[in-house]
Amino acid sequence: MKYRHLILGAGNMARALIPGFIENSDDCEFLVFTPSGDKAKSFALDFGATWIKDLEELRNTHIDYLWACFKPQQLKQVALEIDFLTHPYLTIVSLLAGSDSQALTENLLSDQIIRIMPNTPAQVGLGVNALYKSKSVHQDKWNAFWQAFNSSGINTVFDNEDDIDTITPFSGSGPAYFFEIARILIEDMKARGIDGELAHRMIAGTIEGAGRMLSQNNDAQTLRNNVTSKNGVTYEALESFKESGMEEMFNRAIERAYQRTLELKGNK
Numbered sequence: 001m002k003y004r005h006l007i008l009g010a011g012n013m014a015r016a017l018i019p020g021f022i023e024n025s026d027d028c029e030f031l032v033f034t035p036s037g038d039k040a041k042s043f044a045l046d047f048g049a050t051w052i053k054d055l056e057e058l059r060n061t062h063i064d065y066l067w068a069c070f071k072p073q074q075l076k077q078v079a080l081e082i083d084f085l086t087h088p089y090l091t092i093v094s095l096l097a098g099s100d101s102q103a104l105t106e107n108l109l110s111d112q113i114i115r116i117m118p119n120t121p122a123q124v125g126l127g128v129n130a131l132y133k134s135k136s137v138h139q140d141k142w143n144a145f146w147q148a149f150n151s152s153g154i155n156t157v158f159d160n161e162d163d164i165d166t167i168t169p170f171s172g173s174g175p176a177y178f179f180e181i182a183r184i185l186i187e188d189m190k191a192r193g194i195d196g197e198l199a200h201r202m203i204a205g206t207i208e209g210a211g212r213m214l215s216q217n218n219d220a221q222t223l224r225n226n227v228t229s230k231n232g233v234t235y236e237a238l239e240s241f242k243e244s245g246m247e248e249m250f251n252r253a254i255e256r257a258y259q260r261t262l263e264l265k266g267n268k
Contacts, residue, residue, distance in 0.1 A: 003144060004062065006052075006085070007032040008078060009069030010043035013095055016123035017116070018067065019047045024148040031058070059084055064141070066108065068094040072264050075099055079107035086110060091141050097168055098264025100161060101134050111136040114145060117164050117172045127153035128174075130167040132160075165265065169257035178207060 005025075007018060010032055022030055030049040034040040037053060044051035052058060063085050070078055075096065079086075090110040101113040113134040121127050129149075133142060149155065158164060182203050189199035210223075217223055228234045241247075 002027045002029065003064040003141070004029045005031065005065040005067060006058070006063045007043070007049065007067040007069060008034075008082070009067075009095075010034050010039040011069065012120065013118055014067070014069040015043065015046075016120045017095070017118045017127065017129075018069075020122065020125065020152055021148050022047050022049065024151040025144075026148075028148075031063075055082060055085075061085075062087075063090060065091045065093055065145070068092060068096050068099075068104070068108075070096070072096040072099050075103065075107050083109075089138070091137060091145070093145070097172065098165065098261045098266075100165075100265055101132070103266075112138065112141070114142075115161070115164055117168050119171050119173075120175050122153055125152040127155075128171040129153060129155045130164055130171060131155060131157045132164050133157065165258070165261045168261045169254045173257055182207060 005028060007014060007030060022028075030047075031052050032040045032043050032049045033052040033055060037051075041051045043049060066082075066085070068075070068078075086109040088110055089112070090108070091112040091114065092104050092108050092110055093114045093116065094104055095116055095118060096104075097117065101111070101115065104113050104115075105111045111134055113132075114137060115132045117130040119128050122129065131149075158167075185203050186196070186199045189203070190196050213223055214220060224238075228238060
């Protein structure tokens with residue numbers, strides 16, 4: 001069956017996640033809209049979608065899947081602007097952090113909800129995505145969605161919707177933490193006279209190699225210990241991290257991120 005998808009928003013996360021879905025979808029139509037038009041036009045040209053200049057173009061168009069890829073704070077306003085597109089059989093695919101299925105249903109008037117907490121490595125086929133689907137999602141539409149979505153990366157469907165909020169500061173925000181660590185290391189290498197391009201390549205390779213080792217070994221502590229010799233170079237660095245309270249710092253950061261997720265959800 002041919003399904004029609006409307007993508008609302010074309011920011012970084014949409015560009016990371018949806019192109020692979022488009023590529024693996026059979027006989028589907030993809031429409032994309034953003035208020036300014038520029039990002040939607042670029043997305044359409046890059047990934048074979050149809051650019052919608054004005055939502056009024058869709059007034060007599062049946063939409064099967066609505067991808068919510070805008071900012072969570074815009075949900076109520078967007079809902080007002082697309083009220084003529086919503087219907088009880090519309091499947092909502094939401095990338096909105098903190099917007100639970102109840103809020104999505106109340107605003108978009110459908111209880112067929114698929115929530116995704118993606119991360120940006122989906123752009124290179126290595127995304128780690130947490131999903132939740134409401135019981136109301138029609139099986140045929142879920143099957144079509146899952147067949148296209150589950151073609152790459154690590155995808156986990158949670159039965160408890162609250163787990164999506166728990167996961168968000170980890171896999172959702174996690175790439176930013178590694179990018180920040182990489183930035184610090186690269187800048188330090190450059191300050192010590194190492195060519196910037198070489199520093200970038202070496203740190204990127206180090207993170208990629210360490211990630212592959214971790215994916216093949218369940219014990220991060222053992223991997224860390226295998227690199228560390230008593231009173232050696234790595235030992236001194238790790239001792240400095242410990243003295244600086246790095247683990248506690250990470251725990252505080254994760255908790256702040258989690259609390260922000262709840263604030264977006266309205267659960268302060």
